[in-house]
Amino acid sequence: MSVYLLCLVLFCVGLYCILRKRNVIKIIVGVVIAEYAVNLFLALVAYRFEGRAPIFSPDQKILNMVDALPQALVLTAIVISLATTALLVGIAMRIYEKYGTFDITKIKELKG
Amino acid sequence: MVDLYLLLIFMIIGAVIAVEVEDLLSAVVCVGTVGLALSMIFLILKAPDLAITQIVVEILCLIILIRATLKKDLPFSTSGRWLLNTGITVGFIGIFLYVASQALKELPAFGHPLMKVSETYLTDAVKQTGATNIVASIILDYRAYDTLGEATVLFTAVIGILAVVRRIGRKKQGEIIKEEDE
Amino acid sequence: MSKEHESGMSVIVKTITRLTVGLIFLFGIYILVHGHVSPGGGFAGGVIIALSFVHLMLAYGKEVSFKKLPRAVVHFFESFGALMFLGIALLGFTSGYFFINFISKGQPFKLFSAGIIPLCNIAISLKVGAGLFAIFLALVLLKFEAEKRK
Structure with a gap:
C-alpha cells in the first residue's frame, strides 16, 4: 500500500509543477514527471511476489509469471508520451521564437 | 523490496529538485535521472521489455529537451500573490491525495494481482x-x-x-x- | 576526413562515432528481429535505429546525415510502415477476420515462428523509428533557421 502512496506523491510533484510554475519548459517537465508516475503505477499493479518475467524459456516450465497485460499497455504509452512531449517542445520553441520569452505571464499578446 | 523503496524515494527527490531548481538545463538533467531510475524500477518489477524501451526513449527525450533549452538564459520570475497561489495549489493537491488514497483501498494489495x-x-x-x-x-x-x-x-x-x-x-x-x- | 565535412564536432567524437554507429544500428536490428522470442520488440528496436541516425547527425552535422538518409526517404518509410501494418491486418480477411494470424505458427523458440508477429514488429519499427527521426529533424532544423536569422 505504501508503494502506491509513494507513486501518488510522485504524481503530485508533477501536478504541482504544472499548476504553479510560470515557465513553459517547467510545465513540460511537470507533464513528463506525471507521465512517469502513471506508467510506474500501472507496472506496480502488475507485480506479483516471487514472480518471473513473462517470457518462456525452452528448458524449464514456468508457472508464476507477473501480469503481462498492463505491461503491454504501458509499452505503447511510453512511445506515445515521447511523441506528445516532442509536440509540446515544438509549440514552446515557436512561442519563444515569436515572443522572445518562455514566461506565460509576459505573453500578453496571446489574448484575442 | 528495499531497493524498490530506495529507488522510489530517489525518484521523488529528483523530481522535487527538477521542479524547484532555477536553471532550465539542470531541471532537464534532473528529469533524465528520474527516467533512468524508472528504467531500473521496471527491471526490478520483472518487466524487461519496458526497461529497454524506457531507457532508449529517455535518451531521445533528453536530447529533444536539451535542444529546446540550449543557449536560452531566462530570468526566473516570481510574480506577486505567491502565498495565495501556493496555498490554493497545495490545498487542491491535499484533497486529491486524500481522495486517491481512499480509492486505493479498493485495489488488490501490492504483490497479489487479479x-x-x-x-x-x-x-x-x-x-x-x-x-x-x-x-x-x-x-x-x-x-x-x-x-x-x-x-x-x-x-x-x-x-x-x-x-x-x-x-x-x-x-x-x-x-x-x-x-x-x- | 575529407575537407567538406568540417561541420560538426571534433575529430575524436567523429572517429568514435564512425566506429560505433554501425554497431548501434546492428543492435537495433537484433532487438527488432528477435522481438517474439526475447525481450525487445518493434518499439525498442525502432527507437534504437532512430538513435543511431541521431548519433550520426549530432556528430557530423546535417549535410552528411542527409547524404545517408534524405528527408523524403524518412517520410516515405514512416508512411510505408503504417501502410504495411494496415495491410497485414487487412490480409487477414483472406482467411477469416481482421488481424487473424494467418501464417503457420511454426515451432516455438525458433526465429521463423509465430506467424505475423515478426512482420508486424518490422512494420512497427519502421513506423516508430522514421516518425521519431522526422520529429528530431523538424525540431533541429527549426533551431538552425532561428540561429541563422540572428
Missing part, C-alpha cells in the same frame, strides 16, 4: 500464437487494435509537429524564403 484475463494469456499464448514473449503476443495478436490506435496517434503527432514547425504561409509581402528544407 489475474482473471492474464491466466488465459499465460497458459494459452504459446499454443495459440507461437510467440514465447507474452508481451509481444499480447500487443501484436490479442490486442492488436491498441497498437493500430497507437500508430494513428504517433502519425498524428508527427503531422502536428511538421505543421507547427513549417515555414510555408508565414512570409510577409516582398519577402522571399527559400524552401529547401521542406
Whole structure:
C-alpha cells in the first residue's frame, strides 16, 4: 500500500509543477514527471511476489509469471508520451521564437 | 523490496529538485535521472521489455529537451500573490491525495494481482500464437487494435509537429524564403 | 576526413562515432528481429535505429546525415510502415477476420515462428523509428533557421 502512496506523491510533484510554475519548459517537465508516475503505477499493479518475467524459456516450465497485460499497455504509452512531449517542445520553441520569452505571464499578446 | 523503496524515494527527490531548481538545463538533467531510475524500477518489477524501451526513449527525450533549452538564459520570475497561489495549489493537491488514497483501498494489495484475463494469456499464448514473449503476443495478436490506435496517434503527432514547425504561409509581402528544407 | 565535412564536432567524437554507429544500428536490428522470442520488440528496436541516425547527425552535422538518409526517404518509410501494418491486418480477411494470424505458427523458440508477429514488429519499427527521426529533424532544423536569422 505504501508503494502506491509513494507513486501518488510522485504524481503530485508533477501536478504541482504544472499548476504553479510560470515557465513553459517547467510545465513540460511537470507533464513528463506525471507521465512517469502513471506508467510506474500501472507496472506496480502488475507485480506479483516471487514472480518471473513473462517470457518462456525452452528448458524449464514456468508457472508464476507477473501480469503481462498492463505491461503491454504501458509499452505503447511510453512511445506515445515521447511523441506528445516532442509536440509540446515544438509549440514552446515557436512561442519563444515569436515572443522572445518562455514566461506565460509576459505573453500578453496571446489574448484575442 | 528495499531497493524498490530506495529507488522510489530517489525518484521523488529528483523530481522535487527538477521542479524547484532555477536553471532550465539542470531541471532537464534532473528529469533524465528520474527516467533512468524508472528504467531500473521496471527491471526490478520483472518487466524487461519496458526497461529497454524506457531507457532508449529517455535518451531521445533528453536530447529533444536539451535542444529546446540550449543557449536560452531566462530570468526566473516570481510574480506577486505567491502565498495565495501556493496555498490554493497545495490545498487542491491535499484533497486529491486524500481522495486517491481512499480509492486505493479498493485495489488488490501490492504483490497479489487479479489475474482473471492474464491466466488465459499465460497458459494459452504459446499454443495459440507461437510467440514465447507474452508481451509481444499480447500487443501484436490479442490486442492488436491498441497498437493500430497507437500508430494513428504517433502519425498524428508527427503531422502536428511538421505543421507547427513549417515555414510555408508565414512570409510577409516582398519577402522571399527559400524552401529547401521542406 | 575529407575537407567538406568540417561541420560538426571534433575529430575524436567523429572517429568514435564512425566506429560505433554501425554497431548501434546492428543492435537495433537484433532487438527488432528477435522481438517474439526475447525481450525487445518493434518499439525498442525502432527507437534504437532512430538513435543511431541521431548519433550520426549530432556528430557530423546535417549535410552528411542527409547524404545517408534524405528527408523524403524518412517520410516515405514512416508512411510505408503504417501502410504495411494496415495491410497485414487487412490480409487477414483472406482467411477469416481482421488481424487473424494467418501464417503457420511454426515451432516455438525458433526465429521463423509465430506467424505475423515478426512482420508486424518490422512494420512497427519502421513506423516508430522514421516518425521519431522526422520529429528530431523538424525540431533541429527549426533551431538552425532561428540561429541563422540572428
